[in-house]
Amino acid sequence: xxxxxxxxxxxxxxxxxxxxxxxxxxxxxxxxxxxxxxxxxxxxxxxxxxxxxxxxxxxxxxxxxxxxxxxxxxxxxxxxxxxxxxxxxxxxxxxxxxxxxxxxxxxxxxxxxxxxxxxxxxxxxxxxxxxxxxxxxxxxxxxxxxxxxxxxxxxxxxxxxxxxxxxxxxxxxxxxxxxxxxxxxxxxxxxxxxxxxxxxxxxxx
Amino acid sequence: xxxxxxxxxxxxxxxxxxxxxxxxxxxxxxxxxxxxxxxxxxxxxxxxxxxxxxxxxxxxxxxxxxxxxxxxxxxxxxxxxxxxxxxxxxxxxxxxxxxxxxxxxxxxxxxxxxxxxxxxxxxxxxxxxxxxxxxxxxxxxxxxxxxxxxxxxxxxxxxxxxxxxxxxxxxxxxxxxxxxxxxxxxxxxxxxxxxxxxxxxxxxx
DNA sequence: GAGCAAATAGTCAGGGTTGACTGATCAGAG
DNA sequence: CTCTGATCAGTCAACCCTGACTATTTGCTC
Numbered sequence: 001x002x003x004x005x006x007x008x009x010x011x012x013x014x015x016x017x018x019x020x021x022x023x024x025x026x027x028x029x030x031x032x033x034x035x036x037x038x039x040x041x042x043x044x045x046x047x048x049x050x051x052x053x054x055x056x057x058x059x060x061x062x063x064x065x066x067x068x069x070x071x072x073x074x075x076x077x078x079x080x081x082x083x084x085x086x087x088x089x090x091x092x093x094x095x096x097x098x099x100x101x102x103x104x105x106x107x108x109x110x111x112x113x114x115x116x117x118x119x120x121x122x123x124x125x126x127x128x129x130x131x132x133x134x135x136x137x138x139x140x141x142x143x144x145x146x147x148x149x150x151x152x153x154x155x156x157x158x159x160x161x162x163x164x165x166x167x168x169x170x171x172x173x174x175x176x177x178x179x180x181x182x183x184x185x186x187x188x189x190x191x192x193x194x195x196x197x198x199x200x201x202x203x204x205x
Numbered sequence: 206x207x208x209x210x211x212x213x214x215x216x217x218x219x220x221x222x223x224x225x226x227x228x229x230x231x232x233x234x235x236x237x238x239x240x241x242x243x244x245x246x247x248x249x250x251x252x253x254x255x256x257x258x259x260x261x262x263x264x265x266x267x268x269x270x271x272x273x274x275x276x277x278x279x280x281x282x283x284x285x286x287x288x289x290x291x292x293x294x295x296x297x298x299x300x301x302x303x304x305x306x307x308x309x310x311x312x313x314x315x316x317x318x319x320x321x322x323x324x325x326x327x328x329x330x331x332x333x334x335x336x337x338x339x340x341x342x343x344x345x346x347x348x349x350x351x352x353x354x355x356x357x358x359x360x361x362x363x364x365x366x367x368x369x370x371x372x373x374x375x376x377x378x379x380x381x382x383x384x385x386x387x388x389x390x391x392x393x394x395x396x397x398x399x400x401x402x403x404x405x406x407x408x409x410x
Numbered sequence: 411g412a413g414c415a416a417a418t419a420g421t422c423a424g425g426g427t428t429g430a431c432t433g434a435t436c437a438g439a440g
Numbered sequence: 441c442t443c444t445g446a447t448c449a450g451t452c453a454a455c456c457c458t459g460a461c462t463a464t465t466t467g468c469t470c
Contacts (some may be wrong), residue, residue, distance in 0.1 A: 002369065012426085013426080014313070014315065014318045014425085015324065016316075017318065018322065021322050021325055024325065024408070025408065026253070029448080029449090030449080030450080031448065034449090035447095035448090042321060044311075044321075045313065045317045045318050045320070045321035046313060046317075046318045046321065047313045049428065049429075049436075050429090050449095050450090051427080051428065051429065051430085051450090051451085051452090052426090052427065052428075052429095054449090054451075055426075055427075055428095056451065059425095059426085073349075080448095080449070080450095091324070094325075094326075097322055097323070097325060097326060098318060098326070098330075098334060100315055100316065100318065100319035101316075101319045101323060101326070101331065101334040101335060101338060102315065102334040102337045102338055102341075103338070103341060104338055104341050104342055104345065104379070105299075105315055106249075107314055107315065108219070108250070108251060108252045109312055109314075109375075110219065110305055110310055110312065111253075111306075112250045112368045112369065112372060113219045113222065113223075113250050113251045113305065113368075113369060114302060114305035114306045115250070115367050115368035115371055116247060116249075116250035116368040116369070117222065117223065117226050118230065118297075118302070118306060118364075119301055119364060119365065120226055120302060121299075121302060121303070121306070125303075126306065129303060129306040129307040130306065132307045133306060133307055133308070133309055136307075136308060136309050137309055140309065142401065143382075157397075157400065158389075158397075159397055160324065160400060162323070162386065163317045163318075163319050163320035163321040163454050165386075166314070166316065166317060166320055166382055167317060169289060169378050169379070169381065169382040170314075170375055170378055170382075172378065173374050173375055173376070173377065174309070174375070174376030176374065177370070177371055177374040177375075178291065181367065181370075184363075192362070192364055195362065196364060202261070203229070203230065211446070218456080218457085234419085235419080235420080236418065236419050236420075236460085239419090240417095240418090254457075254458060255419095255420090255459090256420090256457075256459065256460085257423085257456090257457060257458070259419095259420065259421075260456075264456085284419085284420090285418095285419070285420090286420095366411085366458080385465095393441065
């Protein structure tokens with residue numbers, strides 16, 4: 001087999017892609033990148049740890065996607081090392097982003113794991129928890145909706161909030177699913193609750 | 206502040222929850238757990254690596270959720286260590302599962318990261334990639350739909366496939382979002398493409 | 411009855427991630 | 441003027457995960 005199977009990236013952490021993307025606009029030192037990431041609230045879309053950033057930049061350097069450019073220092077503060085994008089880095093940035101947009105990947109949301117094991121709970125308990133979840137989902141939707149509307153009203157182009165629209169779309173679908181699931185369990189005609197309860201008894205003495 | 210903040214679990218890997226859940230039905234050795242997980246296709250819902258399983262079981266043992274029960278051996282095969290659930294383990298299983306069902310957590314799907322950086326692509330390129338993505342999403346939905354319908358037709362209760370229904374609900378919402386996004390970009394009246402293209406030029410010399 | 415793939419059962423080095431830690435400087439309160 | 445907390449800039453040990461590796465036994469084909 002000579003297939004290529006989306007060969008593993010040298011740096012896997014998505015924070016690396018964010019770093020490459022910011023470096024397209026010119027060389028920077030890690031702390032400044034960190035500040036920009038916080039300012040633009042990229043932490044909502046990409047998991048961000050202050051410590052991880054330095055690790056990731058090192059990894060990018062080892063992989064040849066960025067190079068140490070200069071080391072400055074102000075007063076007696078720690079040195080700041082400025083990194084610049086290499087040609088390989090520019091290529092990687094483009095290629096990686098293309099792949100992320102193009103290929104939906106199999107992921108493992110925690111709720112999927114929960115659903116695959118939910119039979120272990122008693123149906124009454126499950127319904128109670130699902131109702132609670134529904135509330136939280138509604139709260140989250142409302143928060144994001146308000147934030148997005150506010151930001152757009154302040155003049156920001158919606159393109160820069162499209163990831164939040166996506167999140168909202170998923171949250172809405174999630175709510176609809178959860179409502180439907182509750183109904184399927186509790187429906188007085190053909191609800192799953194009785195069969196589920198019997199199954200549950202057999203499992204758990 | 207005396208708040209508790211959903212105190213970190215001693216074992217974080219969701220594979221650990223799956224192990225605890227299977228051990229409720231009686232003591233087992235890791236390899237058998239591994240086999241059961243594969244057989245029930247839990248790997249679709251919970252990331253599963255053969256090697257990780259042994260690590261996770263060790264972690265569960267260190268945390269006091271399972272105990273080594275006996276060590277048997279057949280012929281000259283490696284020993285099999287049988288593990289049993291402790292009371293703490295039973296409690297952890299229930300508590301953890303409850304939390305997963307009850308509290309939707311902030312997650313980081315890869316496509317959210319992609320969307321947050323998609324401005325770095327030229328709009329024409331983005332549209333081409335999104336169309337490709339849409340195709341893949343449709344294929345995935347069709348596959349899962351067929352699999353679910355087949356399994357239910359074979360007599361399995363839909364409760365045991367509810368995680369796949371959830372996945373389908375999200376995939377459907379994802380498709381609708383992607384279609385809408387493509388339209389928003391390409392719409393001949395008020396499409397984002399022109400403004401996006403100008404923004405893109407300014408960024409990328 | 412030899413040869414080979416698949417299944418059985420598990421180990422472990424290498425690399426990645428987390429989160430707590432250090433220590434200097436700056437802005438404002440009292 | 442000095443104390444406190446926030447911001448600046450970065451390091452590092454501990455932990456976790458992945459993927460590759462070993463080594464036996466069973467099942468199947470030729």
